[in-house]
Amino acid sequence: MARIALEHVDKIYPNGYVAARDLSLEANDGELLVLVGPSGSGKSTVLRLMAGLERVSDGVIRIGDRDVTDLPPQQRDIAMVFQNYALYPHMTVRQNLGFGLSIRKQAPAVIATRVAAIAASLGLEALLDRKPAQLSGGQRQRVALGRAIVREPLAFLFDEPLSNLDAQLRVETRVELARLHRKLGATMVYVTHDQSEALTLGDRIAVLKEGVLQQIATPMELYNHPANKFVAGFIGSPAMNFIEGVIQRSEGPSGRMGMCTFKGIDLTLDVPCDGESHGRVFLGVRPQHIEVTADGENRPKGEVGVVEPMGNEQIVYVTLTGGDRLVAVAPPQETIRPGDIVSIRVKPEGVHIFDAESGSRIEPSPYAIER
Amino acid sequence: MSAPITDRSGARPVKKPRTSGVRWQTWLLGAALVALMLFTLFPFYWAIVASLTSDAALFRDPSLWPQHLIFDHYRALFTERDFITPIRNSLVVAGTTTIFCLIVGTLAAYALARIEFRGKAAIMGFILAVTMFPQISIVSPLYLLLRSLHLIDTYPGLIMPYMTFAMPLTVWVLTGSIRQIPKDLEEAAHVDGATRFQSFTKILLPLAVPSLATTGILTFIYCWNEFLFALSFTLGPERQTVPVAIALFRGQYQVPWGEILAAAVVATAPVAAMVLVFQRRIVQGLTAGAVKG
Numbered sequence: 001m002a003r004i005a006l007e008h009v010d011k012i013y014p015n016g017y018v019a020a021r022d023l024s025l026e027a028n029d030g031e032l033l034v035l036v037g038p039s040g041s042g043k044s045t046v047l048r049l050m051a052g053l054e055r056v057s058d059g060v061i062r063i064g065d066r067d068v069t070d071l072p073p074q075q076r077d078i079a080m081v082f083q084n085y086a087l088y089p090h091m092t093v094r095q096n097l098g099f100g101l102s103i104r105k106q107a108p109a110v111i112a113t114r115v116a117a118i119a120a121s122l123g124l125e126a127l128l129d130r131k132p133a134q135l136s137g138g139q140r141q142r143v144a145l146g147r148a149i150v151r152e153p154l155a156f157l158f159d160e161p162l163s164n165l166d167a168q169l170r171v172e173t174r175v176e177l178a179r180l181h182r183k184l185g186a187t188m189v190y191v192t193h194d195q196s197e198a199l200t201l202g203d204r205i206a207v208l209k210e211g212v213l214q215q216i217a218t219p220m221e222l223y224n225h226p227a228n229k230f231v232a233g234f235i236g237s238p239a240m241n242f243i244e245g246v247i248q249r250s251e252g253p254s255g256r257m258g259m260c261t262f263k264g265i266d267l268t269l270d271v272p273c274d275g276e277s278h279g280r281v282f283l284g285v286r287p288q289h290i291e292v293t294a295d296g297e298n299r300p301k302g303e304v305g306v307v308e309p310m311g312n313e314q315i316v317y318v319t320l321t322g323g324d325r326l327v328a329v330a331p332p333q334e335t336i337r338p339g340d341i342v343s344i345r346v347k348p349e350g351v352h353i354f355d356a357e358s359g360s361r362i363e364p365s366p367y368a369i370e371r
Numbered sequence: 372m373s374a375p376i377t378d379r380s381g382a383r384p385v386k387k388p389r390t391s392g393v394r395w396q397t398w399l400l401g402a403a404l405v406a407l408m409l410f411t412l413f414p415f416y417w418a419i420v421a422s423l424t425s426d427a428a429l430f431r432d433p434s435l436w437p438q439h440l441i442f443d444h445y446r447a448l449f450t451e452r453d454f455i456t457p458i459r460n461s462l463v464v465a466g467t468t469t470i471f472c473l474i475v476g477t478l479a480a481y482a483l484a485r486i487e488f489r490g491k492a493a494i495m496g497f498i499l500a501v502t503m504f505p506q507i508s509i510v511s512p513l514y515l516l517l518r519s520l521h522l523i524d525t526y527p528g529l530i531m532p533y534m535t536f537a538m539p540l541t542v543w544v545l546t547g548s549i550r551q552i553p554k555d556l557e558e559a560a561h562v563d564g565a566t567r568f569q570s571f572t573k574i575l576l577p578l579a580v581p582s583l584a585t586t587g588i589l590t591f592i593y594c595w596n597e598f599l600f601a602l603s604f605t606l607g608p609e610r611q612t613v614p615v616a617i618a619l620f621r622g623q624y625q626v627p628w629g630e631i632l633a634a635a636v637v638a639t640a641p642v643a644a645m646v647l648v649f650q651r652r653i654v655q656g657l658t659a660g661a662v663k664g
Binding site: 051052053072073074076078079080082084086088089090099100103104147151157 | 560563
């Protein structure tokens with residue numbers, strides 16, 4: 001097992017498209033690092049750079065202590081699971097599983113025992129003599145996994161391995177993958193565009209946008225302290241609400257240390273901030289931190305547009321009087337109907353503030369947090 | 372059914388006529404297919420029948436249903452005429468050309484399909500342009516070229532021109548089919564530890580077998596049937612191929628139709644057999660299930 005590190009990596013395609021810019025990140029030994037981002041964020045390219053399927057334009061890639069920047073994929077000793085599985089269609093499951101070993105000139109007896117062991121652990125024994133065309137999607141997925149595991153590589157790379165599975169199988173396989181990671185204790189890099197997959201699987205998550213690393217942190221850190229507006233909006237479901245406004249530092253005796261006043265069209269709130277005034281900002285609030293109540297004096301009001309019952313909660317879309325739209329999560333027992341006029345309460349502890357220009361987070365001062 | 376529902380296309384009543392309409396269409400289609408088959412197969416049928424009829428009967432009162440089958444023409448082919456030599460020549464020339472075409476064509480197609488390099492479109496265009504030369508226009512320069520190389524009346528003297536003319540088709544068809552094989556498969560093989568050459572031989576080539584078979588057959592048929600070069604670049608019966616030999620059957624005073632048609636049947640049989648054997652291979656989609664489709 002080994003760590004994988006990218007150091008100041010650039011990847012610029014001949015047509016000028018920049019897939020990675022000054023990218024430095026590291027998957028520690030035994031860690032499951034998730035690369036997440038919208039399509040076109042360069043996450044798959046980063047994975048292909050690690051695999052050696054693409055060459056870096058600049059920078060260094062290390063696997064373990066070895067500089068592999070100029071090594072072809074076959075000399076990097078890593079395994080990759082492709083989005084579409086990429087099983088060899090002319091070979092049986094047995095041959096697919098054993099391909100990596102036989103190409104490395106392992107003895108047939110060794111190959112046979114290792115393939116048998118992997119097939120047993122993945123429940124593929126009955127399918128060993130079938131061809132990929134005769135397998136279901138989930139079975140193909142398991143063969144692709146087995147083909148990666150059987151070689152006992154230094155690290156595993158996963159390129160959206162669950163995106164071709166149906167919803168139920170996806171959740172099952174996700175759990176299976178997490179279990180596999182614990183069992184093998186292997187370094188894994190996992191690419192996905194699905195933030196819930198990222199949050200549930202990753203030891204750490206790297207958020208990419210247009211080839212630039214936005215933040216790399218644990219799931220909870222990403223969720224609670226997003227480094228910028230992009231990360232805040234990408235991580236979490238339903239997505240975070242953003243309300244434009246200004247921040248004014250609290251003055252006078254009533255003003256507490258580190259507290260400010262946020263002024264938007266509809267909302268005026270006391271919020272924890274760095275204690276300074278800011279011209280234009282975005283106030284970010286997760287739907288879970290917005291309370292919707294039928295009555296409420298002196299609170300901003302809005303009209304309910306759509307209510308989505310989810311069973312354990314309901315998602316409420318509210319349009320405020322000034323035109324701002326908010327998404328809130330309400331408990332299931334609350335009776336809220338489209339067309340209702342409701343009051344909004346924003347829980348101050350759930351507030352994030354982002355600079356409107358740069359999008360970067362305005363960190364509340366320690367005094368405000370202590371409160 | 373109920374009144375308010377009306378058919379927008381007009382007052383066409385419901386079930387019964389529609390099913391019988393479908394049946395009529397099936398019948399019509401069947402009849403058309405039979406007619407087409409009779410039309411295309413008749414020349415072959417007539418060639419076989421005529422080759423089994425004596426010359427005298429053939430000219431006196433030709434019959435679609437032969438009364439007496441005689442094998443004189445076939446016997447004459449292999450006793451009086453030595454038809455074995457042209458068949459051997461054709462097999463050697465067409466077989467060698469096909470093999471070389473497939474080897475060179477596959478390598479070229481791999482490069483064109485998988486490797487990025489400058490001037491690729493130009494090369495593809497140039498390869499295609501070769502096929503547009505009318506053969507007749509280059510027979511004489513080619514003859515001079517082959518003569519100065521001392522290749523007139525030799526196997527290489529036919530194989531090399533054939534390769535030039537058959538190669539574009541091979542390269543184009545194979546490039547197209549290699550492009551359709553998902554690149555992920557070779558990349559997976561790379562990551563699994565295969566070199567570029569190994570991923571070519573162990574992954575790509577087996578998957579390209581159906582199109583290799585197709586192009587192989589087409590190349591073979593082209594060489595088997597080619598007449599102009601074979602006539603121009605051979606001198607005597609020693610190196611003549613089947614089409615040339617058949618054309619030279621006709622004497623000054625008579626055309627031995629029976630023998631010509633018998634020779635045609637003999638010449639067609641191996642090609643037809645080969646196509647039938649490989650047909651399954653050609654039709655079969657080997658890439659099914661490679662990736663989620």
